[in-house]
Amino acid sequence: xxxxxxxxxxxxxxxxxxxxxxxxxxNAAHGRTFFLATRLLAPHQRPAVHALxxxxxxxxxxxxxxxxxRSTAQRAEHLQHLAARLFNGLVEGADCxxxxxxxxxxxxxxxxxxxxxxxxxxxxxxxxxxxxxxYADRAALERYMHGSAEVIGLQLLPVxxxxxxxEEAAPYAAALxxxxxxxxxxxxxxxxxxxxxVYLPADELAAHDVDRDILMWCHTxxxxxxxxxxxxxxxxxATRRVYEYARAGIALLAPGSRxxxxxxxxxxxxxxxxxxxxxxxxxxxRASVGTARRLQVACGGLFRAWRTRRTEPVGER
Numbered sequence: 198x199x200x201x202x203x204x205x206x207x208x209x210x211x212x213x214x215x216x217x218x219x220x221x222x223x224n225a226a227h228g229r230t231f232f233l234a235t236r237l238l239a240p241h242q243r244p245a246v247h248a249l250x251x252x253x254x255x256x257x258x259x260x261x262x263x264x265x266x267r268s269t270a271q272r273a274e275h276l277q278h279l280a281a282r283l284f285n286g287l288v289e290g291a292d293c294x295x296x297x298x299x300x301x302x303x304x305x306x307x308x309x310x311x312x313x314x315x316x317x318x319x320x321x322x323x324x325x326x327x328x329x330x331x332y333a334d335r336a337a338l339e340r341y342m343h344g345s346a347e348v349i350g351l352q353l354l355p356v357x358x359x360x361x362x363x364e365e366a367a368p369y370a371a372a373l374x375x376x377x378x379x380x381x382x383x384x385x386x387x388x389x390x391x392x393x394x395v396y397l398p399a400d401e402l403a404a405h406d407v408d409r410d411i412l413m414w415c416h417t418x419x420x421x422x423x424x425x426x427x428x429x430x431x432x433x434x435a436t437r438r439v440y441e442y443a444r445a446g447i448a449l450l451a452p453g454s455r456x457x458x459x460x461x462x463x464x465x466x467x468x469x470x471x472x473x474x475x476x477x478x479x480x481x482x483r484a485s486v487g488t489a490r491r492l493q494v495a496c497g498g499l500f501r502a503w504r505t506r507r508t509e510p511v512g513e514r
Contacts, residue, residue, distance in 0.1 A: 205241035213304060216297035217244045220251030223298070227254060230464050230486070233495050237457035238357075245309060245356045248301035253319070253349065255279065255298045260326045261392070273327050280320045288313050309355040316352075318344040326394070331409065335398045342375050350374030357458065358451030369446020373458070376443050377465050379436040383429065383472055387480045390416050402428050419481040429477045433469060440466050460494050 199221055203214050224232045224247045235246050259275050279299075285291035286303040293300040305311070322344030332338040350370035359366045382389070382396040389396055395409055402408065405428040415422055421429070444462060447455050464486055471484035 202240040202243045205239070206244045207241070208244060208304075212294050213300060216294075216301040216304075217248060219297040220244075220247040220301045223247075223254050224250040230491065231461065233491055234457050234461035234464070236495065237460055239453055242356055242454070244301070245305040246353065248298070248305040249349070249352050249356075251298040252283075252302035252316075256320065256323045260323060269327050273324065276320065276323055276327070280317075283316055283320075284313065287316070305356075311352050311355060315348045318348045319352075320344070330394050332396065332398055334400045338396065338398050341396075342378055343371075346374040346378035347371035348374070357454035359449055360451060361449060366446055366449035369443050369449065372439055373443035373446065373462065376436060376439040377461075379432075379439060380465050380468050383432055383436065384468055384479065384484050386412065386429075387416055397428070397432055401431065404428075405431070415480045421477050421480055426477045429472075429479070433473060433477075436469060437466075440469075460497075463494050464491060 199218055200214075203217055206217075208214050208217060221244070224235070228250055231250065235243050238246065256276065256279060259272055259279065282291075282293065282296065282299055283303070286293040286299060287306055293303050306313075306316070322341050325341055325344075329341070332341065348371075350373050351367060354363055354366060354370045357370075386395075386397070390409075390412055395412065399408070405424045407422075407424050407428045411422055411425060415425055440462065447458055447462070450458060467486050467490070468484055471486065472479060475482060475484060
């Protein structure tokens with residue numbers, strides 16, 4: 198299957214094919230919902246999506262490596278080294294073959310004309326994770342999410358294709374990336390607390406008399422305080438509004454890419470449904486969409502993707 202995808206994408210070089218294969222393995226292992234949605238894309242699109250995921254995962258692993266012998270300064274140095282190698286490969290044309298994830302993402306960025314600025318913004322937010330553990334207000338969190346989530350949507354946009362100017366679809370693509378991350382923030386409050394981080398606006402929590410101490414109380418006792426439940430419900434509603442805005446942008450995508458993004462939006466937004474269904478008991482259980490439901494959405498998306506590709510002009514396929 199992967200060989201046919203690489204053939205469709207025109208990737209012939211053996212070392213580069215291996216690089217893309219490794220990125221695909223990372224995506225399959227660590228991004229189950231995202232990987233499932235990529236199966237709805239045309240074969241020639243999938244390697245590029247896996248490459249973008251593989252690079253993002255590489256940066257994320259630097260941040261979340263729990264090796265006690267590695268200091269914040271060492272992680273910062275490692276992240277800077279990654280940024281320098283990406284810049285050298287993408288902008289200066291240096292050889293990246295020794296790093297598969299880097300080689301694949303540089304090839305993808307050149308092919309789809311994904312600018313260095315988007316990667317630079319992403320890495321800037323990754324650097325924030327080294328030292329920033331709380332966000333005072335929505336504006337501060339938005340600055341972080343631009344690089345950590347919105348630019349992911351913008352990087353994917355040229356791979357997905359649009360029916361009009363890319364600039365018209367860009368705000369919606371950015372919003373969808375943000376919606377996915379806001380969903381993760383809500384689902385993973387307990388997990389993030391264990392890493393010393395809170396990705397919810399402190400002033401909005403404070404309006405419900407919630408602070409980090411109360412969140413830690415919930416974590417320790419594996420229960421959700423009523424004030425925390427109210428605060429989470431407010432964040433939940435705000436995230437829903439981002440999804441509603443992002444959904445309007447699907448019609449601006451190339452028809453062949455719409456089933457994939459529709460499926461991803463459906464599955465991620467249903468994590469919000471799960472959070473609400475468990476009454477925000479996120480400190481004692483993990484909200485997730487079941488395998489049967491994921492397969493149901495994927496099968497429906499596969500049929501729509503097949504039907505769309507059948508009716509596309511040969512040149513667009």
